[in-house]
């Protein structure tokens with residue numbers, strides 16, 4: 001298995017001093033940044049677009065940026081995020097009219113591509129596109145807000161997706177997003193996840209390094 005990755009969600013960062021807060025969390029040991037894009041249409045909240053992604057790059061942020069699109073439509077914003085410095089772009093399949101085309105568009109723009117599944121979204125969207133996928137993101141909360149509780153049925157779903165990844169023989173990341181904390185990260189890893197988004201668990205604490213160290217300790221159990 002690939003090494004575990006911890007991806008703080010900047011949704012819970014101090015947005016008035018975003019560049020510094022991202023630097024702080026990277027210095028605390030984060031592997032990459034999770035960038036939640038909400039459009040007040042696909043989800044009932046509004047966050048940030050490509051300009052903020054580019055601003056982080058211009059500020060000197062060099063880590064991989066994992067862009068989680070919670071938008072509808074999907075396609076027209078993809079090239080803008082690629083140009084703004086995204087490395088990974090994931091979207092919700094039910095928000096795209098043409099899933100294969102959206103995945104190909106992400107790849108053609110030089111980024112890694114992935115699908116995101118809400119807690120009740122079925123996995124059949126994976127059936128014909130495993131060869132175009134680099135990341136599968138399972139939502140363990142309903143998308144739109146940080147600070148919600150982890151939905152336990154995600155664990156079975158993770159096991160099922162891990163089985164499909166093994167069967168595909170491909171190096172596909174299995175990412176989990178929502179309610180990930182120090183006290184459940186080990187169980188989530190055991191179910192098959194290898195990339196962990198955490199927003200409030202990290203940014204709501206004063207000592208980011210202490211949280212990330214604890215998470216890695218749990219992951220090494």
Ligand code: DX5
Pocket residue numbers: 009011012034036068141142143144145146147148177178179180197198199200201
């Ligand atoms: C929710 C977002 C998550 C959110 C996670 O729609 O996709 O990335 O920031 O926040 P926590 O870790 O606080 O559940």
Ligand code: ZN
Pocket residue numbers: 009034035036068177197
């Ligand atoms: Zn997210």
